[in-house]
Amino acid sequence: MAPYTFQRRPVFEERAYPADDETICLQPFFGQRTADDACWVATLASEYGRWADMMSPEETAYTLAQATAASILPPLTGLESGSELLDYRVQLRGCMSEILIAGLVAALDKPDAHAYWRQTDANVYTCVIGAGVAACLDTTPGREKLSLRYANTLASALARVHLAAELPRSRLFLQTTLYERFDALLENARLIAWAWLAG
Numbered sequence: 001m002a003p004y005t006f007q008r009r010p011v012f013e014e015r016a017y018p019a020d021d022e023t024i025c026l027q028p029f030f031g032q033r034t035a036d037d038a039c040w041v042a043t044l045a046s047e048y049g050r051w052a053d054m055m056s057p058e059e060t061a062y063t064l065a066q067a068t069a070a071s072i073l074p075p076l077t078g079l080e081s082g083s084e085l086l087d088y089r090v091q092l093r094g095c096m097s098e099i100l101i102a103g104l105v106a107a108l109d110k111p112d113a114h115a116y117w118r119q120t121d122a123n124v125y126t127c128v129i130g131a132g133v134a135a136c137l138d139t140t141p142g143r144e145k146l147s148l149r150y151a152n153t154l155a156s157a158l159a160r161v162h163l164a165a166e167l168p169r170s171r172l173f174l175q176t177t178l179y180e181r182f183d184a185l186l187e188n189a190r191l192i193a194w195a196w197l198a199g
Contacts (some may be wrong), residue, residue, distance in 0.1 A: 104139075
């Protein structure tokens with residue numbers, strides 16, 4: 001089956017995901033709970049040079065705008081123990097299209113485009129979240145991931161916590177700041193992806 005026989009059906013509403021009884025809508029830039037394999041469409045369309053046959057510039061802009069931290073990163077507020085917070089890792093290739101990941105990496109290469117993120121290793125960028133927590137973005141090709149790092153004392157405290165009510169840091173605060181920092185980076189990644197696809 002040709003990759004371009006899909007109907008164009010981006011989600012034109014404020015809900016992040018369709019209701020259970022609705023048909024799966026096309027979102028080519030990040031995986032959805034109902035369509036985890038949808039982002040391969042963006043890769044095929046960009047590789048074969050027929051993006052305009054699949055989506056109009058308006059649809060491209062709209063679907064790119066939906067690629068936010070809240071739609072890509074799992075929420076921290078759902079984690080119930082300190083060990084779950086310590087183990088928080090997001091494999092970006094599992095939830096973002098290759099073109100959006102490429103835009104993310106390109107945005108990190110521009111000094112004016114990543115205000116919060118600082119390069120700490122050849123392929124690693126770190127961003128302070130606050131209260132002894134930092135986000136770490138590893139851009140190693142094929143193994144791109146986002147994880148959280150903790151100060152030693154906080155990591156020790158989290159390792160002993162078994163209930164959410166006992167956590168020494170607010171999960172909502174950490175999630176809000178993480179999403180804000182990641183969204184600042186995604187803004188530039190979306191602009192770069194837009195230039196590649198519609199430029």
